[in-house]
Amino acid sequence: MIELQSITKSYTTGSQSLQVLKGVDMQVSAGELVAIMGSSGSGKSTLLNILGLLDAYDGGLYHLDGKDMAGLSERRAAELRREMLGFVFQSFNLIPFKSAAENVALPLYYQKVPRKERARRSHALLERVGLLEWADHLPSQMSGGQKQRVAIARALAASPRVILADEPTGALDSATSEDVMALLKELNGEGMTMVVVTHEAEIAAACGRTIRLRDGLVESQGHV
Amino acid sequence: MAWLNPKAMFDRDAWLEVAHNVLAHPLRTTLTGVSVALGIFILVVMQGLGYGLQHGVEGQFADDAVNSISVEGGRTQIAYRGNQSNRPVRLTNEDLPGIASQADTIPAFSRRIRLWGAEIVWENPEGENKGGSFGVRGVDPAHIELEPSVLLSGRYINERDVSDSRKVAVVGPNIVRDLFGKTDPIGAFIRINAVLFQVVGTFEDPGSRWENRVAYIPFSTAQQLYRTEGWVDQIFYSTGDMETEATVAQSGRMLSWLKDVKAVHPEDSRGVRVDNNNEEYAMYASIFEGIRLFIWGIGLMTLLAGAVGVANILAIGVKERTKEIGVRKALGATNGSIVSLVVMESTVLMLVSGSLGLMLAVGLLSVVAPMADHEYFQNPQVDHRIALFALGVLVLTGLASGLGPALRAVAIRPVEALRDE
Numbered sequence: 001m002i003e004l005q006s007i008t009k010s011y012t013t014g015s016q017s018l019q020v021l022k023g024v025d026m027q028v029s030a031g032e033l034v035a036i037m038g039s040s041g042s043g044k045s046t047l048l049n050i051l052g053l054l055d056a057y058d059g060g061l062y063h064l065d066g067k068d069m070a071g072l073s074e075r076r077a078a079e080l081r082r083e084m085l086g087f088v089f090q091s092f093n094l095i096p097f098k099s100a101a102e103n104v105a106l107p108l109y110y111q112k113v114p115r116k117e118r119a120r121r122s123h124a125l126l127e128r129v130g131l132l133e134w135a136d137h138l139p140s141q142m143s144g145g146q147k148q149r150v151a152i153a154r155a156l157a158a159s160p161r162v163i164l165a166d167e168p169t170g171a172l173d174s175a176t177s178e179d180v181m182a183l184l185k186e187l188n189g190e191g192m193t194m195v196v197v198t199h200e201a202e203i204a205a206a207c208g209r210t211i212r213l214r215d216g217l218v219e220s221q222g223h224v
Numbered sequence: 225m226a227w228l229n230p231k232a233m234f235d236r237d238a239w240l241e242v243a244h245n246v247l248a249h250p251l252r253t254t255l256t257g258v259s260v261a262l263g264i265f266i267l268v269v270m271q272g273l274g275y276g277l278q279h280g281v282e283g284q285f286a287d288d289a290v291n292s293i294s295v296e297g298g299r300t301q302i303a304y305r306g307n308q309s310n311r312p313v314r315l316t317n318e319d320l321p322g323i324a325s326q327a328d329t330i331p332a333f334s335r336r337i338r339l340w341g342a343e344i345v346w347e348n349p350e351g352e353n354k355g356g357s358f359g360v361r362g363v364d365p366a367h368i369e370l371e372p373s374v375l376l377s378g379r380y381i382n383e384r385d386v387s388d389s390r391k392v393a394v395v396g397p398n399i400v401r402d403l404f405g406k407t408d409p410i411g412a413f414i415r416i417n418a419v420l421f422q423v424v425g426t427f428e429d430p431g432s433r434w435e436n437r438v439a440y441i442p443f444s445t446a447q448q449l450y451r452t453e454g455w456v457d458q459i460f461y462s463t464g465d466m467e468t469e470a471t472v473a474q475s476g477r478m479l480s481w482l483k484d485v486k487a488v489h490p491e492d493s494r495g496v497r498v499d500n501n502n503e504e505y506a507m508y509a510s511i512f513e514g515i516r517l518f519i520w521g522i523g524l525m526t527l528l529a530g531a532v533g534v535a536n537i538l539a540i541g542v543k544e545r546t547k548e549i550g551v552r553k554a555l556g557a558t559n560g561s562i563v564s565l566v567v568m569e570s571t572v573l574m575l576v577s578g579s580l581g582l583m584l585a586v587g588l589l590s591v592v593a594p595m596a597d598h599e600y601f602q603n604p605q606v607d608h609r610i611a612l613f614a615l616g617v618l619v620l621t622g623l624a625s626g627l628g629p630a631l632r633a634v635a636i637r638p639v640e641a642l643r644d645e
Contacts, residue, residue, distance in 0.1 A: 049637075049638075052554065054553070054554060054637060054638040054642075055637050055638075074558065074559055075558050075559075075560075078553065078556050078557060078558040078559075079556070079558075081553075081554060081555070081556045082555070082556025083556070087554045087555070089642055091642075093547065093550070093551045093554075093642055094551075095548050095551060095552075096548075097245070097248035097249065098244075098248070102244075106551075106552070106555050107555040107556055109237065109241070110552075110555055110556040110557050110561070111556065112237075115237060115240075154555070158555070158556065
């Protein structure tokens with residue numbers, strides 16, 4: 001599903017250039033639940049953003065579902081994000097002035113799904129994550145765990161091929177973290193490919209495989 | 225350009241999203257809306273008041289034709305050529321050819337005799353005497369253009385009336401009301417200071433309340449009845465379509481000639497008077513032009529302040545939304561759809577609140593207009609072109625001030641936008 005060869009990425013701040021990724025090779029097969037671990041500064045967030053087509057890479061090859069991602073136009077990248085990828089963020093990133101159902105329906109809005117169908121599907125997804133009765137609440141009225149489940153429902157809304165999660169439990173207490181991981185594992189069990197960036201060993205342990213990053217290089221791939 | 229997304233303009237969903245976003249930020253919406261509405265409101269109201277002032281000043285000149293000059297005698301203040309000061313100066317029949325020769329062309333010319341308080345009485349068919357104290361003027365036929373008066377019924381004083389010194393009168397609306405009520409006055413006989421006159425016409429003067437209390441009679445009749453030695457109270461003539469400067473030169477020549485003929489010291493300003501309405505009108509017109517510029521200046525400044533405020537609020541709004549924009553991008557929004565969303569939001573906001581301000585201003589002026597009946601302030605009105613221009617400026621400001629920050633916001637990689645640190 002995901003195949004990276006010698007991906008490089010550097011950021012330039014002022015006159016200083018910082019090489020964050022120095023040639024990353026990795027594969028993720030369809031249906032896998034993979035953790036990417038590494039200390040801060042190892043490049044794991046950058047890698048996830050490249051995987052999520054939220055950032056461009058400088059060199060190397062990236063194939064997503066067999067297609068080359070080199071030199072994508074902004075419009076094409078948006079289209080691929082819309083159709084192939086779902087995102088879960090550490091700080092949930094729900095839109096504060098939209099209700100849970102409206103947040104979940106947002107990817108469908110960008111897929112040009114008709115309004116009634118959007119409402120139907122978003123309510124079904126909220127039911128799936130156990131939050132149907134919270135559909136009309138604003139994010140500010142929900143707990144962290146609830147917000148993250150809404151965010152997961154939102155990531156699922158567009159029926160993506162891959163879900164990319166950036167520290168999905170980073171802002172949650174341990175009990176809630178377990179709930180959220182259980183939900184992610186359950187979705188994986190239904191065949192969803194997932195990449196989870198984390199620095200928590202317990203979370204990584206809950207995943208099928210762990211890719212360790214160190215100083216912009218893959219230290220270990222785990223058992224492919 | 226990718227961000228120009230014409231499809232979004234006709235997309236009901238896109239508009240619903242816009243409406244939702246605008247309504248979901250009541251504070252921002254109110255702040256922006258109020259500054260836009262206020263900007264338009266102040267501009268339009270100021271313009272309306274400016275027009276009221278203009279109409280008022282113009283109304284002051286509606287009394288006499290703006291291209292007229294009047295000549296009359298007065299009382300000297302300076303002893304001159306063996307005459308004492310405080311000597312009354314009279315115009316007489318003998319002065320008329322000289323006065324006529326001083327004016328280059330005279331499209332309309334009238335002599336005038338003025339009586340301030342005359343007893344006018346009509347005995348009605350029931351034998352009751354209806355009457356009151358009114359003004360009487362002896363005039364020539366051209367006087368109707370010089371005053372100017374509007375003939376309501378019958379006819380005005382004509383040449384035969386003057387040459388035959390007929391005892392006929394053209395009466396104003398107040399006389400008709402007080403003496404005749406609903407009866408048709410044409411043909412009726414009235415007594416003016418006990419002398420019998422036949423009413424031949426009625427008129428009104430929209431520019432002067434005083435003239436509406438006056439009866440016009442032939443000049444010759446008035447002179448024979450009320451003046452001795454061929455005295456003429458006033459000469460009144462028009463300058464046609466002469467330029468103001470030419471009329472000023474003409475009235476200046478007229479004045480110095482008349483002073484010489486009447487032995488009035490050149491420095492004496494009360495001995496004889498030549499009033500040039502052209503000159504006064506031009507002076508008032510220039511004062512008014514100044515007021516109008518001033519009002520424009522204030523209006524534009526208000527509009528500018530409003531526009532800056534709006535731009536500021538919108539820019540802050542977009543900056544606040546960097547994260548939201550990042551999320552939308554991650555969920556598959558194109559840059560174009562985000563920019564058009566932001567721009568549509570600001571434009572809708574501008575249009576709605578601008579129209580609101582406009583309606584308030586128009587409403588206020590239409591309520592105030594009937595009440596405004598001061599000499600120098602009449603009939604304030606809205607200039608629709610200015611209102612639309614102001615609305616256009618604010619909408620463009622909204623577009624520009626939404627567009628800039630939105631373009632910058634979408635240029636940020638979502639990675640950065642979504643990062644917590």
